[in-house]
Amino acid sequence: MAAYSGELLSKIATGDGHGENSSYFDGWKAYDMNPFDLDHNRDGVIQMGLAENQLSLDMIEEWSLNHPEASICTPQGASQFRRIANFQDYHGLPEFRKGMAKFMEQVRGGKVTFDPDRIVMCGGATGAQDTLAFCLADPGDAYLVPTPYYPAFDRDCCWRSGIKLLPIECHSSNNFALTREALVSAYDGARSQGIRVKGILITNPSNPLGTVLSRGTLAMLAEFATERRVHLICDEIYAGSVFAKPDFVSIAEVVERDDPGCNRDLVHIAYSLSKDFGLPGFRVGIVYSYNDAVVACARKMSSFGLASSQTQFFLARMLSDHEFMARFLAESARRLAARHERFTSGLREVGIGCLDGNAGLFSWMDLRGMLREKTPEAELELWRVIVHEMKLNVSPGTSFHCDEPGWFRVCHANMDDETMEIALARIHDFVRRQQKQQQKAKAKAKRWAARGPLHLSLPRGGGAAASYLALSSPLALMSPHSPMVHAS
Numbered sequence: 226m227a228a229y230s231g232e233l234l235s236k237i238a239t240g241d242g243h244g245e246n247s248s249y250f251d252g253w254k255a256y257d258m259n260p261f262d263l264d265h266n267r268d269g270v271i272q273m274g275l276a277e278n279q280l281s282l283d284m285i286e287e288w289s290l291n292h293p294e295a296s297i298c299t300p301q302g303a304s305q306f307r308r309i310a311n312f313q314d315y316h317g318l319p320e321f322r323k324g325m326a327k328f329m330e331q332v333r334g335g336k337v338t339f340d341p342d343r344i345v346m347c348g349g350a351t352g353a354q355d356t357l358a359f360c361l362a363d364p365g366d367a368y369l370v371p372t373p374y375y376p377a378f379d380r381d382c383c384w385r386s387g388i389k390l391l392p393i394e395c396h397s398s399n400n401f402a403l404t405r406e407a408l409v410s411a412y413d414g415a416r417s418q419g420i421r422v423k424g425i426l427i428t429n430p431s432n433p434l435g436t437v438l439s440r441g442t443l444a445m446l447a448e449f450a451t452e453r454r455v456h457l458i459c460d461e462i463y464a465g466s467v468f469a470k471p472d473f474v475s476i477a478e479v480v481e482r483d484d485p486g487c488n489r490d491l492v493h494i495a496y497s498l499s500k501d502f503g504l505p506g507f508r509v510g511i512v513y514s515y516n517d518a519v520v521a522c523a524r525k526m527s528s529f530g531l532a533s534s535q536t537q538f539f540l541a542r543m544l545s546d547h548e549f550m551a552r553f554l555a556e557s558a559r560r561l562a563a564r565h566e567r568f569t570s571g572l573r574e575v576g577i578g579c580l581d582g583n584a585g586l587f588s589w590m591d592l593r594g595m596l597r598e599k600t601p602e603a604e605l606e607l608w609r610v611i612v613h614e615m616k617l618n619v620s621p622g623t624s625f626h627c628d629e630p631g632w633f634r635v636c637h638a639n640m641d642d643e644t645m646e647i648a649l650a651r652i653h654d655f656v657r658r659q660q661k662q663q664q665k666a667k668a669k670a671k672r673w674a675a676r677g678p679l680h681l682s683l684p685r686g687g688g689a690a691a692s693y694l695a696l697s698s699p700l701a702l703m704s705p706h707s708p709m710v711h712a713s
């Protein structure tokens with residue numbers, strides 16, 4: 226304990242800016258203690274809190290087997306071993322940056338071009354956000370972020386830089402659209418508290434919503450950023466994981482084609498290969514900035530988070546194989562679409578809806594009707610039931626700073642078909658048990674009612690009547706052991 230005392234370590238190290246105290250990470254702990262395994266632990270917790278794309282890794286494995294020259298540890302690639310092992314220029318391998326720029330163009334349908342010299346390497350998109358915050362803002366400054374947003378931004382953007390994230394409140398009433406009114410209100414709110422706003426941070430496509438921002442919204446953001454001289458930081462980590470209409474529009478398109486009046490010095494993109502390729506372990510992320518000074522500064526920092534030259538060497542070859550990349554992107558989108566359709570239609574069968582999504586590795590599931598009451602506490606009660614009884618580690622909306630209780634992010638691309646079917650079956654089973662329970666409670670309440678009005682106020686601990694009241698919503702699906710049933 227003493228080793229963590231504020232006296233020995235820095236304030237930053239001993240503070241809780243890492244965000245691991247959030248419920249988002251609690252779910253992970255439950256999973257870690259009892260992880261589901263198809264062969265060895267079918268009763269364990271299924272990990273649905275991990276936005277990881279495991280659906281198309283077979284294609285990358287096959288490519289790597291067919292291209293032994295892309296590895297410096299094979300007879301075909303070993304002639305490059307010394308050059309790559311000694312490489313330590315923090316600009317990154319030129320062929321890697323070229324391959325990455327071409328791939329980013331390909332993902333955006335060839336509508337924009339990217340300059341390899343503006344690509345700065347970082348340790349994943351996580352490192353990219355840390356780098357950008359370092360370059361763009363001082364401690365105490367703020368970014369505005371539309372809610373709900375990816376929980377680890379609190380760590381990635383704030384922990385080392387000391388900046389704050391302030392919410393731009395978005396609501397389900399308009400499918401969580403980001404409006405100028407909400408943006409202005411957040412901006413003015415910050416200013417009235419004397420907080421300097423240095424940036425707007427968006428994730429497009431959104432994690433957790435699984436939706437894309439419209440061209441109009443992006444233009445509005447670029448215009449606002451230009452007007453107020455604040456940075457526009459666009460996390461486009463799911464750019465290649467859009468599987469249905471509407472098409473993805475990158476901020477690069479708005480900057481380069483639509484809105485020549487926008488101040489490009491304020492626009493920065495964070496990207497990584499963690500999601501679209503399912504390669505989070507490679508830790509390959511980048512900052513693409515239109516601002517020369519940011520590129521120069523970020524590059525000086527990149528030796529803190531440069532991906533290994535061996536990884537760059539491999540990826541340079543794969544990303545430059547345009548025929549493979551086109552096939553991969555098309556097939557990955559097809560598989561993501563099929564998974565999304567199967568999972569969301571399976572939920573619909575038991576009356577559970579999701580926000581209409583067309584991107585990402587997850588769905589934004591609407592369980593508002595299951596809450597005992599519309600409070601964050603009730604959401605967390607329901608979440609505990611889902612984790613401990615259904616044994617599904619999903620993520621509660623509160624951990625994404627969603628101010629409307631009852632939404633949950635559920636990831637479904639990080640597992641095989643059979644595991645996903647087991648997860649769905651658990652949800653079906655749970656809902657059906659609750660429906661039965663609900664019918665029983667209703668029948669019991671009816672019997673009490675039939676005894677006449679006096680009996681309705683029987684002081685029996687509120688038992689059946691309390692359950693009936695709690696269960697009266699058509700979607701109030703609670704477990705016999707649920708804290709929601711016991712809570713009065």
Ligand SMILES: Cc1ncc(COP(=O)(O)O)c(C=O)c1O
Binds near residue numbers: 375432498499
């Ligand atoms: C929106 C968003 N940005 C960044 C990251 C982190 O990505 P990386 O593994 O490249 O650091 C994630 C991971 O879930 C994410 O969803």
